[in-house]
Amino acid sequence: MASWAKFCPKTHESAGKKKAKGRGKGNPWLGGILGRVVFGFSRTNTFLGTRHRRLARRMAPQKAIVASGNAVLTVIWHLLADPEAHFCDLGPEHYDSRINKDRKVRNLARHLQALTGQTIVVRDGKVTVGPETA
Incomplete structure (x- = not known):
C-alpha cells in the first residue's frame, strides 16, 4: 500500500550500485493528508509519536515525515486487510523497554x-x- 501511494523511498540500481531517488509522484491529496496526520501525532505521547521523534533526530524533517507516513500506511493496511484486527498502541516506552x-x-x-x-x-x-x- 505504501508503494502504491508512493510513500516509500525509490531505489535505482545499475551495475550493482544502488542510488536513492527520493519518493515517487503519488497522489498529492493522500500525501497532504498523511503529512497532516504525521504532524498531528508527532507531538503526542504514543508509539507513533515517539517513532517520529526518533526518526526526526537523525534525518531530514521531510524524510522523517515520509518514513512516519509509511508507518501509518502500514498500520492502515493491516487494519483493512484483516477484519478481526484491532489497533493497539504499543506506548511511548516501547523502544526504551527493548534497550x-x-x-x-x-x-x-x-x-x-x-x-x-x-x-x-x-x-x-x-x-x-x-x-x-x-
Missing part, C-alpha cells in the same frame, strides 16, 4: 573514555575513573 541497559552504559562509558582519555570502568552500577591512558 539493553548494561550495553548502553558500556557504550556511553567507552565514548566518555575516548573523549577524556581517562580509564572508565563500570562494575555493578558503580563508575570508577582511573588515570589518563597514554
Whole structure:
C-alpha cells in the first residue's frame, strides 16, 4: 500500500550500485493528508509519536515525515486487510523497554573514555575513573 501511494523511498540500481531517488509522484491529496496526520501525532505521547521523534533526530524533517507516513500506511493496511484486527498502541516506552541497559552504559562509558582519555570502568552500577591512558 505504501508503494502504491508512493510513500516509500525509490531505489535505482545499475551495475550493482544502488542510488536513492527520493519518493515517487503519488497522489498529492493522500500525501497532504498523511503529512497532516504525521504532524498531528508527532507531538503526542504514543508509539507513533515517539517513532517520529526518533526518526526526526537523525534525518531530514521531510524524510522523517515520509518514513512516519509509511508507518501509518502500514498500520492502515493491516487494519483493512484483516477484519478481526484491532489497533493497539504499543506506548511511548516501547523502544526504551527493548534497550539493553548494561550495553548502553558500556557504550556511553567507552565514548566518555575516548573523549577524556581517562580509564572508565563500570562494575555493578558503580563508575570508577582511573588515570589518563597514554
